[in-house]
Amino acid sequence: xxxxxxxxxxxxxxxxxxxxxxxxxxxxxxxxxxxxxxxxxxxxxxxxxxxxxxxxxxxxxxxxxxxxxxxxxxxxxxxxxxxxxxxxxxxxxxxxxxxxxxxxxxxxxxxxxxxxxxxxxxxxxxxxxxxxxxxxxxxxxxxxxxxxxxxxxxxxxxxxxxxxxxxxxxxxxxxxxxxxxxxxxxxxxxxxxxxxxxxxxxxxxxxxxxxxxxxxxxxxxxxxxxxxxxxxxxxxxxxxxxxxxxxxxxxxxxxxxxxxxxxxxxxxxxxxxxxxxxxxxxxxxxxxxxx
Ligand code: ADP
Ligand code: MG
Numbered sequence: 001x002x003x004x005x006x007x008x009x010x011x012x013x014x015x016x017x018x019x020x021x022x023x024x025x026x027x028x029x030x031x032x033x034x035x036x037x038x039x040x041x042x043x044x045x046x047x048x049x050x051x052x053x054x055x056x057x058x059x060x061x062x063x064x065x066x067x068x069x070x071x072x073x074x075x076x077x078x079x080x081x082x083x084x085x086x087x088x089x090x091x092x093x094x095x096x097x098x099x100x101x102x103x104x105x106x107x108x109x110x111x112x113x114x115x116x117x118x119x120x121x122x123x124x125x126x127x128x129x130x131x132x133x134x135x136x137x138x139x140x141x142x143x144x145x146x147x148x149x150x151x152x153x154x155x156x157x158x159x160x161x162x163x164x165x166x167x168x169x170x171x172x173x174x175x176x177x178x179x180x181x182x183x184x185x186x187x188x189x190x191x192x193x194x195x196x197x198x199x200x201x202x203x204x205x206x207x208x209x210x211x212x213x214x215x216x217x218x219x220x221x222x223x224x225x226x227x228x229x230x231x232x233x234x235x236x237x238x239x240x241x242x243x244x245x246x247x248x249x250x251x252x253x254x255x256x257x258x259x260x261x262x263x264x265x266x267x268x269x270x271x272x273x274x275x276x277x278x279x280x281x282x283x284x285x286x287x288x289x290x291x
Contacts, residue, residue, distance in 0.1 A: 001027055001286050009286040017269040018279050019254070025265035029249050029283035031230040035178055035276060036209075036221060036243070038235035039189035039196060040077065042253055043171045043203060043273070046236065048077055048163035050085035051146060054137060055159035063159045065091050067151045070109035070116045073099040078149060079107065081163045082118070103239070104190050104213040106149065115154040120192065122211075124150050124157070131157050145198035147191055165199075172203045174273035179204070181277060184229070188212055188220055190239070217243035234268075234276060236260055251276060 001009070006023040013020045020026050040046050055063040068086030071079035072093055079101075086093060098110040105126070106119015117127055121138075124131050129152045131138075141148040141162045148162040178185050186207040189196045193210035200208045209220050217235075221243050224231045233240070233247035236256025241263040244250030252264035255271040268275040 001289065005286050005289040009282050013266075013279060013282055016275060016278050017254075017272065018275045018282075019267040019269055020279070021265050025249060026279075026283050026286055029232070029266070029280050030287045032183060032232045032249060032280055034184045034186065034224050034229035035232045035234060036186045036188050036224070036247070037175075037205075037273070038217075038233075038237065038240050039187055039191060039199060040165060041236035041256055042234055042271075043187065044165040044167050044199065046077055046165065046256075048081040048147065048165040050081055050161060051164045052141060052148075052160065052162040054162075056133065056157060058158075061089070061091070063151055064089070064161065065093070066111065066116055066158065067118050067149070067161050069093050069096050069111050070099070070107055070118045070151075072096060074101060074107055076101065076107075077165075078147060078163060079118075082149075082161055117152045117154070118149055118161075120149065124152060127152070127154065129155075129157055133157075134160055139194065142192060142194035143198055145195055145202065147195050167199065167202055168271070168273065170272050170274050174276060175203050175205060177274070177277040178280075181280065183280070186224075188217060188243075190214060214239035215242075218246040221246040232276070234273070236271070251279075 009026045010020045053060040053064050067082050071082045096109040096111050100108045105123040138148050146162040146164045148160050151158045187200050187205045188209040196208050196210035231247045232249040233243045234251040236253035238257050238259045241259045244263040250264040252260040252267045253271045254267050254269035261267050
């Protein structure tokens with residue numbers, strides 16, 4: 001494309017809250033025929049809130065308090081949600097004696113000399129915690145699109161804390177627009193398959209890549225590229241940066257982390273997914289102008 005048509009294109013992008021790093025990225029975007037969307041913080045607002053506190057024995061307050069102390073040093077939105085709820089209820093939350101985040105699994109913490117875990121089924125399996133009597137409850141929460149976290153000591157399960165994250169206002173519309181443009185749309189997430197599918201259903205996505213560990217997101221991008229797709233990856237988190245770099249076009253959410261924006265070719269400043277079809281159309285128009 002000519003320098004002038006590129007300037008016009010990037011200018012129009014900027015007017016629409018779409019920051020394009022360079023002319024070559026604007027040119028490449030017209031080839032996109034597959035879009036992978038991260039779930040949390042990209043399709044959804046990424047600010048989950050606690051909806052259910054379900055102790056197996058004992059009181060709600062005790063379960064929430066243990067989970068909140070264990071997550072106190074957590075930077076993960078799930079941990080932040082638990083901590084916020086406990087603070088809102090005015091709970092006294094001392095620091096844990098030891099804290100470790102286990103990406104894709106949950107957290108481990110030592111409180112009053114005892115070890116606790118907060119996380120998913122994979123974490124509990126790893127630590128040999130039996131979760132059989134919570135399974136029915138987990139399934140029904142997940143079918144509602146909630147993310148259910150298990151809370152346990154190193155001996156036994158204590159209960160479940162579930163959170164819900166809301167879909168952004170324009171996600172469904174943006175996804176429908178991409179599908180109308182004959183672009184395949186995928187959801188990718190570290191969350192469990194049932195929760196992921198419930199959210200995917202709300203926005204009209206049928207291709208779901210769930211339970212993908214952070215370090216494996218880029219591999220999923222490469223797999224689609226090997227199938228001959230020209231892939232755009234859209235994400236907001238530190239975890240998404242390698243996948244954004246691996247994609248033909250990396251698109252970051254401007255309300256997300258700086259690391260994602262650095263790795264991306266295009267940033268949607270307001271986080272509105274309608275910027276994706278707009279950017280592709282802008283690219284198509286720019287390329288038409290040169291011929
Ligand atoms: P994503 O950002 O795609 O939702 P992550 O890879 O960050 O996924 O997390 C995947 C899963 O690991 C979460 O859905 C949750 O089950 C578990 N997990 C990760 N971090 C935490 C945490 N701090 N507390 C509880 N569970 C967690
Ligand atoms: Mg995310």
